[in-house]
Each structure stands twice: as C-alpha cells, then as structure tokens.
Amino acid sequence: MKRRTIATRTIVPSREVQRGIIGGLMLLGGWEAATRLLELPTYVLPPVSGIVQAIVERRAALAAAAGYTGGEALAGYLIGCTIGIGVAVLLALFPWPRRGFVSVATAINSVPVVGYAPLLLLWFGTGIESKIAAVAFAVSFVVFISTLAGLDRVDRRAVDLMRSFGAGKLAILWRLRLPTALPLIAAGMRVSTVRSIIIAIVVEMLGAYGGLGWVIYQAVMQIDFVQVWAAIFVASAISLVFFNLIGLAEWKLVFWR
Amino acid sequence: MLQKERPSATAGDPAKPILELRNVNKTFGSVAALHDFRASVALGEFVTVVGPSGCGKSTLFNIVAGLEEPDTGGILRFESRSVHASDLLGRVSFMPQRDLLFSWRTVIDNAILALEVEGVPRKKARAEALGLLPEFGLSGFADHYPHQLSGGMRQRVALMRTFLFKRELMLLDEPFGALDALTRAMMQRWLLDVWQKNRRTILFITHDVDEAIFLGDRVLVMTARPGGVKLEQRVDLPRPRSPDIVTSPAFIEIKRALLAAIEEESMKSFAAANFREYAQ
Ligand SMILES: Nc1ncnc2c1ncn2[C@@H]1O[C@H](COP(=O)(O)OP(=O)(O)OP(=O)(O)O)[C@@H](O)[C@H]1O
Ligand SMILES: [Mg+2]
Numbered sequence: 001m002k003r004r005t006i007a008t009r010t011i012v013p014s015r016e017v018q019r020g021i022i023g024g025l026m027l028l029g030g031w032e033a034a035t036r037l038l039e040l041p042t043y044v045l046p047p048v049s050g051i052v053q054a055i056v057e058r059r060a061a062l063a064a065a066a067g068y069t070g071g072e073a074l075a076g077y078l079i080g081c082t083i084g085i086g087v088a089v090l091l092a093l094f095p096w097p098r099r100g101f102v103s104v105a106t107a108i109n110s111v112p113v114v115g116y117a118p119l120l121l122l123w124f125g126t127g128i129e130s131k132i133a134a135v136a137f138a139v140s141f142v143v144f145i146s147t148l149a150g151l152d153r154v155d156r157r158a159v160d161l162m163r164s165f166g167a168g169k170l171a172i173l174w175r176l177r178l179p180t181a182l183p184l185i186a187a188g189m190r191v192s193t194v195r196s197i198i199i200a201i202v203v204e205m206l207g208a209y210g211g212l213g214w215v216i217y218q219a220v221m222q223i224d225f226v227q228v229w230a231a232i233f234v235a236s237a238i239s240l241v242f243f244n245l246i247g248l249a250e251w252k253l254v255f256w257r
Numbered sequence: 258m259l260q261k262e263r264p265s266a267t268a269g270d271p272a273k274p275i276l277e278l279r280n281v282n283k284t285f286g287s288v289a290a291l292h293d294f295r296a297s298v299a300l301g302e303f304v305t306v307v308g309p310s311g312c313g314k315s316t317l318f319n320i321v322a323g324l325e326e327p328d329t330g331g332i333l334r335f336e337s338r339s340v341h342a343s344d345l346l347g348r349v350s351f352m353p354q355r356d357l358l359f360s361w362r363t364v365i366d367n368a369i370l371a372l373e374v375e376g377v378p379r380k381k382a383r384a385e386a387l388g389l390l391p392e393f394g395l396s397g398f399a400d401h402y403p404h405q406l407s408g409g410m411r412q413r414v415a416l417m418r419t420f421l422f423k424r425e426l427m428l429l430d431e432p433f434g435a436l437d438a439l440t441r442a443m444m445q446r447w448l449l450d451v452w453q454k455n456r457r458t459i460l461f462i463t464h465d466v467d468e469a470i471f472l473g474d475r476v477l478v479m480t481a482r483p484g485g486v487k488l489e490q491r492v493d494l495p496r497p498r499s500p501d502i503v504t505s506p507a508f509i510e511i512k513r514a515l516l517a518a519i520e521e522e523s524m525k526s527f528a529a530a531n532f533r534e535y536a537q
Contacts, residue, residue, distance in 0.1 A: 158357050164322045165371040165422055166347020175373070179361045256360040256402055 076135025
C-alpha cells in the first residue's frame with residue numbers, strides 16, 4: 001500500500017518492499033546453499049558468492065556495458081513514450097483512422113522482437129541505432145495502447161460539463177482527458193521500463209559492439225558462465241532501478257489515487 | 258463579488274422571459290424522454306422543477322445547456338432569440354447531477370475551471386475565487402483535494418464552480434440530492450442567501466417538494482415519462498424566507514396541491530414500470 005499524508009507525501013518503506021527484500025535475500029541464500037550442498041558445476045549454476053565476486057572483479061567492464069545498454073534502452077524508451085503518447089493523442093483528436101491503425105499496430109506487435117531484430121540490424125546497422133529502434137518500437141506500442149485506454153476512460157458527463165463551459169476539443173483534452181489518462185499512461189510507462197532493457201539486451205545478442213547482451217554472447221562463446229550470470233545480475237539491477245524510478249515518478253505525479 | 262444588481266425583489270418579470278421552450282420533444286431511439294414540453298422562465302426568476310425519477314428532467318437540462326439537440330419542430334428561445342440548443346454551449350451555467358470535481362485539482366482550481374476555459378489568467382481567476390471561499394463555506398480549504406472533502410463541501414465547490422461561470426441563467430440539477438437532511442436545510446438557506454445577493458435566473462431540479470417550494474418563485478411539476486409540464490404552481494411566499502415558513506398554512510396549501518399532482522404522476526410511472534415487468 002502507498003501511504004501519504006495530506007500536505008506532503010513522505011516515502012515510507014512499505015511492508016511490501018520489506019517483504020520483497022527479505023524474499024530476495026532468502027532466494028539468494030537458498031541458491032548459495034543449493035550450489036554448495038549439491039556441488040553443482042558452474043556451467044549448471046555458479047554460486048551467488050562467485051557471481052558477486054566476478055561482478056566486483058570485472059566492475060569496470062560491466063559498468064561500461066551496463067551504461068551502453070542502459071543508454072540504448074533509455075533513448076529508445078523516451079522515443080517510444082513520445083511516439084506512443086503522441087499518436088494516441090492524435091487519434092483521440094482525429095478518431096477516424098483509429099480502428100485500422102490499432103489493428104495494424106497490434107498485428108505487427110504480435111511478432112516477437114527476435115522476429116524482426118535481424119531486419120532492424122539490416123536497416124539500422126550493428127551500432128546502437130538498431131537497439132534504440134527496437135526498444136522504441138516495442139515501448140511505443142505498449143504506451144500507445146495504455147494511453148488510448150486512458151483517454152477513453154473519461155467520464156462523458158465530465159466532458160459535457162467542459163462543453164457547457166464552451167470548451168473545445170483541445171481544452172477538453174488538456175484539462176480533462178490527459179489528466180484522466182495519466183494513471184494508465186504511467187502504468188504503461190512503468191511496465192515498459194523492464195521491457196526496454198530486455199529488448200536492448202536481446203538485440204545486442206544478435207549483433208552489437210558493446211552492452212550487456214554483447215557481454216553475455218561473448219561469455220557464452222568462451223564458456224564463461226560466471227560472466228553470463230554476472231551480466232544477468234547487472235541487467236536485473238538496472239531494470240529494477242529503472243522500474244522503481246518510473247514508479248516513484250508515477251507515485252508523485254498521480255498523487256490523487 | 259458577482260455584480261448583477263436587479264431592482265425588483267421577488268419573482269422575475271414575466272414580460273421579459275430569458276428562456277422559452279415550446280413543443281420541445283426528445284426521443285432516444287424508442288424512448289420518448291420529453292413530450293411537448295413548454296415553459297417560460299423570466300429574468301431573475303427562481304424556478305424549481307419536480308417530477309418522478311426518469312421523467313426527463315436531466316434531459317431538459319442537457320438541452321438547455323446546449324449538450325443535446327431536441328427533436329426537430331420544437332421552439333427554443335433564449336434572450337428573446339430563436340436558437341439551436343448548441344448555440345447555448347458556453348452561455349448557460351450548468352451544474353450536473355453529480356459534482357464531477359476533478360480529483361487532480363485543488364478546491365480553488367476546480368472552482369476556476371470555467372474561468373480557465375474562458376481564458377482568464379490563472380492567477381487572476383484564483384484571486385477572484387479566493388475571495389469567494391468564505392461565502393461558500395470553504396475558507397481554509399483552497400488547497401485541499403476533492404477526496405479530502407465531505408459531501409456537502411464537494412457540493413459547495415461544484416456550486417462555486419457554477420457561480421464563477423457568470424452567466425445569467427443557471428441550471429442546478431439536484432445539487433443537494435446526496436446530502437443529509439440537516440446539511441441540506443443549511444445549504445438551501447445558504448443558496449437563497451447567495452441568490453438574494455447576486456441575482457441570477459435559476460432553474461433548479463429536485464425530488465424534494467419542500468425544497469421546491471422553499472426555494473422557488475414557481476414550481477414546475479413534470480408528468481411521468483415522456484416528460485411534459487403537469488402543473489405550474491406560483492409560490493407567493495414572501496422573501497427572505499425563514500426556515501419555519503414550511504409550517505405556515507400558505508406553504509402547506511401549496512404543498513398539498515403539488516403532492517396531489519406528483520402522486521398522480523408517480524403512480525403512472527410506477528404502473529408503467531410494473532406493466533413492463535409483466536409484459537416481459
Ligand atoms: N443519452 C441517452 N440515451 C438514451 N436514453 C437516455 C439518454 N439520456 C436519458 N435517457 C432516457 O431518458 C429518460 C429520462 O432521463 P433523465 O435522465 O432525463 O431523467 P431524470 O428525470 O433526470 O431522472 P432522475 O430524477 O432519476 O435524475 C430515461 O428513461 C433515460 O433512460
Ligand atoms: Mg436526472
């Protein structure tokens with residue numbers, strides 16, 4: 001549960017967060033114990049301690065890779081959000097092409113990223129552009145759908161109230177429909193954070209000059225499974241940070257819920 | 258304050274109707290909501306409208322607010338000009354049945370919504386609204402959000418929003434419908450007070466016959482659906498009206514006449530509902 005006071009809203013680590021941390025620690029502890037007790041070979045599952053040690057040892061390279069991937073994901077995310085919200089708003093103002101547009105977008109999006117990633121590499125090259133494009137594409141769809149749903153959620157009577165004041169389409173959009181849609185837009189944006197990191201990594205694995213996906217690919221080639229896990233841990237960490245940053249912004253922005 | 262001084266004390270001048278409706282019909286598919294509705298509202302008059310639930314009261318308001326076009330053939334006149342309903346958008350101050358406050362706006366920003374739409378700079382609009390807060394019993398609540406208010410306060414914010422949209426004709430759709438009896442009585446007196454100070458023409462929907470008589474210069478009783486005017490009852494009680502006027506013989510006599518008419522119509526709509534159930 002979110003807690004807030006009337007005037008200023010303070011952040012209290014909620015029971016959910018505490019439970020999440022405890023759960024995570026228990027998982028890692030169980031993992032460590034299992035690998036030691038069962039003496040699992042590292043290519044099956046390395047111990048957590050080994051992975052953490054690897055992260056510390058290779059921190060410079062991992063940080064560079066994380067920055068690379070994070071940069072791609074963030075750029076694609078911002079572009080995707082802008083396109084998603086922008087197109088949804090346009091369709092709210094000019095609704096006639098809406099049905100066709102939504103079906104085409106849905107059809108294209110039912111193909112998984114790996115499906116069209118080779119094409120993106122072909123069109124945008126092996127550099128960061130192809131990753132940004134893939135992320136932007138996927139994010140824009142999610143944000144588009146949630147924005148559209150949010151804009152539709154508006155109370156007809158509230159629209160009528162605005163109309164009775166002589167408000168036009170733009171005033172109604174700005175003062176009523178967008179604020180009404182904000183909770184859903186924010187939810188779509190929050191969900192998209194994790195997706196954007198995943199997609200950046202997946203496309204990197206298919207061809208890149210750097211980034212966590214590239215690190216994972218190289219490590220697999222060299223049969224260095226500790227390195228694979230180290231990169232996965234770092235990816236999870238940046239996903240978590242990204243997700244929670246947007247969640248925090250959402251919590252501040254959508255204060256009335 | 259909302260400056261609109263009118264010399265005459267009570268009932269508006271019938272020679273100067275601000276709103277006239279004649280032969281107004283409205284059908285939604287197979288449902289006839291209004292049938293041959295006719296009424297005339299004088300400038301500065303306080304007219305209350307009562308009628309059985311679902312008889313078309315809100316539909317009438319939607320038409321007068323310009324939100325809904327009546328069926329063709331009816332006559333709609335506003336400020337002595339024949340108009341389409343849509344011409345009335347932005348020219349009538351309309352308070353819908355639910356308060357419809359925007360949860361992301363503070364009390365003050367909800368109140369100035371119409372002013373903002375009209376293009377008044379926010380700062381100026383806020384200053385004006387701040388001055389009105391005490392009169393609407395909202396002092397100190399300027400920066401509160403709707404979810405922090407009681408039902409009565411929310412209703413007053415909605416009323417304030419309606420008042421700040423300064424149009425001669427105000428439409429209030431059951432503004433006190435959701436309030437408990439005590440708060441309601443207080444709000445009624447308060448509304449008369451505000452109205453006395455800034456005369457506007459008010460059309461006021463209610464389910465409560467006492468409220469209709471206590472507030473109005475005239476009461477319109479509507480028929481069961483399709484809604485028309487069943488009875489027009491003048492209320493010649495002196496103003497300002499004190500709360501105990503409801504026990505005066507004159508009040509009770511008016512009430513008796515109204516109740517008889519309403520009873521008849523309620524029975525009709527009840528019978529119609531029962532009939533529909535049997536028919537199914
Ligand atoms: N947009 C609409 N589409 C279809 N039917 C409608 C519409 N608006 C109203 N109606 C119908 O018209 C009739 C009158 O509705 P209206 O809301 O005007 O009643 P009312 O007198 O305000 O009722 P209440 O006292 O319960 O508020 C109802 O039968 C309703 O179902
Ligand atoms: Mg109604």
